[in-house]
Amino acid sequence: MTQPAGVLTEERILEAAEDVLRRYGPAKATVVDVAKALGISHGSVYRHFPNKLALRDAVARRWLARIAEPLDPAGDPDGPAAQRLLRWLQRLAAIKHGMALEDPELFATFCQLTTEAREVAAEHVDHLAAQLTEIVADGVAAGEFVAADPVRAGRAVLHATARFHHPLHAAEWQDPAIQDDLLEVWTLLIQGLGVRP
Amino acid sequence: MTQPAGVLTEERILEAAEDVLRRYGPAKATVVDVAKALGISHGSVYRHFPNKLALRDAVARRWLARIAEPLDPAGDPDGPAAQRLLRWLQRLAAIKHGMALEDPELFATFCQLTTEAREVAAEHVDHLAAQLTEIVADGVAAGEFVAADPVRAGRAVLHATARFHHPLHAAEWQDPAIQDDLLEVWTLLIQGLGVRP
DNA sequence: CAGCTGACAGATTTCAATATTTGTCAGTCA
DNA sequence: TGACTGACAAATATTGAAATCTGTCAGCTG
Incomplete structure (x- = not known):
């Protein structure tokens, strides 16, 4: 429980906070727990x-950044844009669905955290939208x-x-x-109702 | 509180149940309350x-039917399909947004009821999808x-x-x-990314 | 003196006792 | 006889006293 010192950086606090949230869930995780984990x-x-709240927001921000990072369109620059768009959407969906299926409790924690951190979630949405704009x-x-x-x-x-990606719809992903x-x-978006296939 | 008799029909029970749900909210409404209201x-x-649960489902079913009814495409048969589609979507959104804004508590009741009544909600979704299919x-x-x-x-x-219509997103309607x-x-759906405007 | 501690007040949560509610069914009443 | 009642057991919800948590700050420590 008591960790050897090193400098107390925000990074280390966030690490511990994320750990505590993982372990106890958002309802039970306390600041005292985080401090105890750091000794x-x-x-x-x-x-x-x-x-x-600021601590939770920071954890949520890290969490969301980790989701957005591997989606960067620069990492998948080849082929028709329509296909890249589909791959992007499927990757995003796969990440979220994977979290929801593999560890539902952790995903619930994640959901609660992000729905409470409205600002942070909005930044994330902007980030994702920007990636789509690029494609x-x-x-x-x-x-x-x-x-x-x-x-x-x-x-x-x-x-x-x-x-397909908003956590609110997680139940439908079953x-x-x-x-x-x-x-x-995707087909509708790409082709539109008015185009011959 | 004690209502004069008449035959005790399912209809009258539903009426009373809806009233009690409106008044007390889903957390407080009890079967005893409903019975008391009917004497x-x-x-x-x-x-x-x-x-x-069956009683609640029945209330939810009525509630949802009342939403779907005025949307019937047969009631708005004129003009280009693209415009009818837009009008349909906007009407659906307006109904939901209106409920959410005018009486947030009642809307919360409605949301909880319908998200708990998964089967009933699925029927409703099918119903709406069928209307769109028609258009x-x-x-x-x-x-x-x-x-x-x-x-x-x-x-x-x-x-x-x-x-724009799923109650889960109500917070975003602000x-x-x-x-x-x-x-x-709508523009994307109608035109598709691949069509010249 | 910068970084940390720990005692503290007020807010929030827990827990167990108490009360209410759900769903059943033997019995009443018209 | 068939619709309704009301007492009941089990499940669920409420309540309020006790415990814990949050956020502050005067003071310690290296």
Whole structure:
């Protein structure tokens, strides 16, 4: 429980906080627990974070950044934009669905944390939308897509696929048809109702 | 509290149950309350509904039917399918957003009831998807849309617009930009990324 | 003196006793 | 006879006293 010293950095506090949240869940995790895990008094934690909420927000931010990082379109630059878009959506869905299936309790913790940290979640949404914008813009540059405003189009794609990545819909991910549903929505988005296939 | 007799019909019990749910909320509403409102003993309620859950499901079913009814595409048969689709989506959104804004407590009751009654909610989703399918099929018949399978397309449109009508997203409806977001998604769905405007 | 401790007040949570509710069923009543 | 009652057991919810937690700060320590 008492960890050998080293400097007390925000990083180390976050590490411990994440651990405690994992172990006890969001309802039971206390600042005292975090301090105990670090072998310090809980007062010290307040030297680095103004309050418990800020600490939680910081944990949520790290968590979400870790999700967005491997999705960066720069990591998958080849092929038609339509296909890259599909791969991006499927990867995002796979990450979330994986979390939800493998460790439902941890996922619940994650959900609660992120829905409470509205600001942080909004940043994350912006980040994801920006990644989609990049793909759409590439598609436009390649003459593959027509989009007057790739920024708005990127956001619209994210919104249209909320059911497949928004944690609120986690319960629906149990249904194996969810994969097909995503494909179907993607098809609509790409082709539009007005285009011959 | 004690209502004059008349025959004790399921209809009257549902009426009373809905009233009690409205008044007390889902957490406090008891079968005893419902019986009291009808001036009967709570045992009598169990003569018509096997248990409390079935009673709640029945209330939820009525509630959802009342939402779906005015949306019937047969009530708005004129104009291009794309416009009818937009009107349908906007009407659905307006109904839900209106409930959420005007009487948040009642809406919360409604949400809890429907998320607990998974079966009933699924029926409702099917019902809405069928209405969308109708519009899409009309569009295809008129040569306005191309959709290999209007049933799947209808479902896809409903899924793609979940953010705008699914009660889970109610918190996001506070943002006035939600109207524009819907328009944007609709545009994508109708035009597709691949069509010149 | 910068970084930490630990005692403290007020807010929040826990826990166990107490009360209410659900669902059943033998019996009443018209 | 068939619709209804009301007493009952088991499950669930409420309550309030006790315990814990959050956030502060005066003072310690290296």
